[in-house]
Amino acid sequence: MHFSFTEEKLNKRKRWLWYLFDVGNSAYAAVVILAIYAAYFKGHVVGGAEGSRLWGLSVGIAMLVVAVISPVLGVIADYTGQKKRFLIYFTALSVVSTALLFFVQKGDILLGMVLFIFAEIGYRGGQVFYNSLLPEVAERDEMGQVSGNGWAIGLMGGIVCLLIVLALVTFIEGTWIVRFSLVITAVYFAVFAIPLFLWFQEKGGDKKLLPGENVFSIAYKKLRNTVQSVRDHKEFVRYIIAFLIYNDGILMAINFAAIFGAVMFGLEQQQIIIFMILIQFTSVIGAYVSGWIADKRSGKVSLVVFLLLMIGAIVGLFVVETVIGFFIIGGVAGLALSSVQAVSRAMVGALSPPGRSAEFYGFFAVAGRTSSFIGPTIYGFVAAGAAVYFEAQGENASFLWFRLLEGGAPFAEQLGQRVAILLVILFLVVGLFILLQVDEQSARQQAEKPVPSL
Numbered sequence: 001m002h003f004s005f006t007e008e009k010l011n012k013r014k015r016w017l018w019y020l021f022d023v024g025n026s027a028y029a030a031v032v033i034l035a036i037y038a039a040y041f042k043g044h045v046v047g048g049a050e051g052s053r054l055w056g057l058s059v060g061i062a063m064l065v066v067a068v069i070s071p072v073l074g075v076i077a078d079y080t081g082q083k084k085r086f087l088i089y090f091t092a093l094s095v096v097s098t099a100l101l102f103f104v105q106k107g108d109i110l111l112g113m114v115l116f117i118f119a120e121i122g123y124r125g126g127q128v129f130y131n132s133l134l135p136e137v138a139e140r141d142e143m144g145q146v147s148g149n150g151w152a153i154g155l156m157g158g159i160v161c162l163l164i165v166l167a168l169v170t171f172i173e174g175t176w177i178v179r180f181s182l183v184i185t186a187v188y189f190a191v192f193a194i195p196l197f198l199w200f201q202e203k204g205g206d207k208k209l210l211p212g213e214n215v216f217s218i219a220y221k222k223l224r225n226t227v228q229s230v231r232d233h234k235e236f237v238r239y240i241i242a243f244l245i246y247n248d249g250i251l252m253a254i255n256f257a258a259i260f261g262a263v264m265f266g267l268e269q270q271q272i273i274i275f276m277i278l279i280q281f282t283s284v285i286g287a288y289v290s291g292w293i294a295d296k297r298s299g300k301v302s303l304v305v306f307l308l309l310m311i312g313a314i315v316g317l318f319v320v321e322t323v324i325g326f327f328i329i330g331g332v333a334g335l336a337l338s339s340v341q342a343v344s345r346a347m348v349g350a351l352s353p354p355g356r357s358a359e360f361y362g363f364f365a366v367a368g369r370t371s372s373f374i375g376p377t378i379y380g381f382v383a384a385g386a387a388v389y390f391e392a393q394g395e396n397a398s399f400l401w402f403r404l405l406e407g408g409a410p411f412a413e414q415l416g417q418r419v420a421i422l423l424v425i426l427f428l429v430v431g432l433f434i435l436l437q438v439d440e441q442s443a444r445q446q447a448e449k450p451v452p453s454l
Contacts (some may be wrong), residue, residue, distance in 0.1 A: 003026035015146065017196040021130060022150045023157025026190030026280075029254075030158035031165055031185040032098060035276040037116065039258040039269070040178055045104060046177055049387035049413050052259055055290040056112045056380020059255050061371035062120035069127045076218075079320055087129040092194050093316045100188035102179045124372075131364070134205055134349045147346035148291020151338050152284045163189050166273045169237070169331025177270060228300040230360070236351045239438045240364065244343055246307060246431025248375035249424045250340055253333065255312060255376045256383075263417050265323050275330050282334030290339030291346070299347040303340060307432045310336035314428065318421045321405060322411045350444060375427065379420045387416030 031037070042051030073086055097119035098402035104112040138146035165181040195199075230237060261275060263266040286306065295300040320326050345364075352360030390397040390412035397412055399419065404411040 011137065013348035014200055017200045018130075018133060019150050020192050022154030024189035025123070025127075026151075026154035026158035027161035027185055027188045027192070028094065028098060030120075030162050030276060030280055031181060032116075032119065032156075033255060034102075034279070035259060035273045036178060036181055036185075036269070037101060037160060038255065039113055039262045039272055041104075041116070042259050043262055044175060046104055046109055049384040049416060051261075052256070052387075053345060053380045053384035054109065054113065054414070055259065056255070056376040056378070056383075058116050059120065060373040060377035060380075061113075062117045062124065063376070065117075065121050066124040066128075067373060071221075072216075072402065073125070073128060078215075081202055083129040083132050084197065084200060086124050088135075090122045090126035090129070091189070091197075092122070094119050094126065095190045095193075097188045098189065099183050099316070101182040104179070105175070114202075114338050116326045132349070133200075133202075134345070137381060140347075141316045142295065145291040145295045147349070148289075148339075148342045149344075150289045151291075151342035152233075152287035155280050155284045155287060155338060158341045159191065159277055159284075161185060162273055162280065164188075166270060166277070167282050168271050169273065178366055182211045190357060195251050198310060200400070203376075203388075230357045235439050236360075238434065239347065239351065239440075242431050242434035243364070244431075245434060246340070246428050247344070247372070249314070249427035249431065250337060251372045252375045252424045252427070253310075253317075254337065256379055256417075257330070260317070260421075263409040263413055264320075264405055265326060266409070267323070271323075275327060278327060279330050281339065283338035284329045285341035286337070287342050288333035289335075290343050294343050294346060298440050299336060299343050299350065300438060302343045303347070304432065304434060306336040306339040306343070307428060307435070310340060311425065311428045311432070312423050316423065318418060318425065321403075347440075364448070375423075379423055380403070383416040383420035385416070386419040387413045390415045414436065 016066045038055060042055050045051070046054055052155060076082075077085075097115050100115050101112070101119065104115060107341045134147060161184075164184060166179050168181060168184075257279070258272050258276070267275065274373055290306055293305065312327050313336060316325070316329040316332070320329055348360055348364040390399070391413075393409070398414065400417060402415060405414060408414055
């Protein structure tokens with residue numbers, strides 16, 4: 001497609017506004033989910049194996065809420081041309097809730113869960129609308145590269161935020177600075193989100209409602225129509241099933257990485273932050289490479305390569321017994337984590353019919369959020385339940401060849417994490433197997449066919 005100089009300049013500007021939002025978005029994920037709040041909630045607010053269970057439950061509840069509301073919101077956003085407005089609402093919810101986490105201290109379990117759930121709903125719900133803007137900043141044949149670039153730029157922004165937090169936590173003692181880092185993250189998120197809110201111009205506009213109609217009745221009709229059209233895209237459905245399963249494994253690894261490090265090796269807050277910076281850094285490389293492979297070969301090829309890499313990393317995590325080994329595995333996992341997520345996002349844009357992006361991203365969100373509800377919840381319950389089982393065995397507790405790692409949590413809790421890691425491997429392998437059955441070329445051809453609309 002030919003663009004004039006002015007059009008190219010405007011498209012480049014929109015693309016950078018889209019990238020900048022991911023900088024703030026990634027900072028939230030890096031600090032709240034990965035480096036700070038997960039370990040703080042599990043170890044300080046709750047304590048013991050129960051912390052793993054309640055953390056998984058909190059993540060699961062938030063994902064379930066988003067899974068229920070995102071398809072309807074996606075349809076409404078597509079119909080009214082107000083993706084950005086909904087993105088503002090959800091981002092504001094996440095930013096305010098994240099800042100309020102400052103007030104969560106030891107024993108404030110309910111407050112800590114509720115505020116985190118609201119922050120996650122804002123963060124995950126906002127991604128539905130942020131992702132659905134991708135077709136407005138990239139042509140179909142460049143979505144893989146643009147999505148990968150956005151992920152990589154966002155990750156670099158997350159690294160900067162982590163470095164700021166690392167400096168504060170290193171030189172200032174006390175849990176209050178850990179809590180204050182959440183306020184810093186909220187401000188950082190807002191600062192990088194505002195440019196998109198102010199200057200990003202959406203394509204299209206409001207459609208006139210007929211007498212007796214409202215956005216909710218239209219949403220129901222459009223959602224029903226989308227369900228019918230999605231059923232006609234059999235390869236897309238197969239891809240979503242594969243995504244639902246392997247994404248479970250990815251998100252279990254993300255949500256429990258900090259907890260695993262603290263339980264197994266007794267990592268301090270500074271060490272966890274450094275570990276997450278390493279993951280973020282290698283994720284930048286992986287996001288660029290995966291986008292290049294997706295555009296030069298195919299999205300499916302890129303996903304298969306990095307899912308295999310992720311499976312290898314998680315197998316290594318299952319057997320690792322040294323801090324150095326843990327950091328090396330983290331670097332390898334980082335290459336795969338964001339690569340799989342970035343290409344998965346781009347695949348939806350490439351496989352969805354023109355003009356129906358928010359609806360199909362809504363289904364993508366349902367798959368991801370539903371899997372997120374199942375995965376982290378099961379992981380938390382299995383890790384806690386296994387720990388209780390091994391604790392009841394007392395000195396006779398054993399699992400394969402594993403021994404107590406000095407400096408970590410009690411042996412029963414360590415073994416509970418080992419057992420739970422097996423779930424991650426299972427979900428990744430099954431998801432990869434189903435992905436291998438997807439005919440990507442057929443799916444792309446199907447997406448070009450006209451679909452019924454209201």
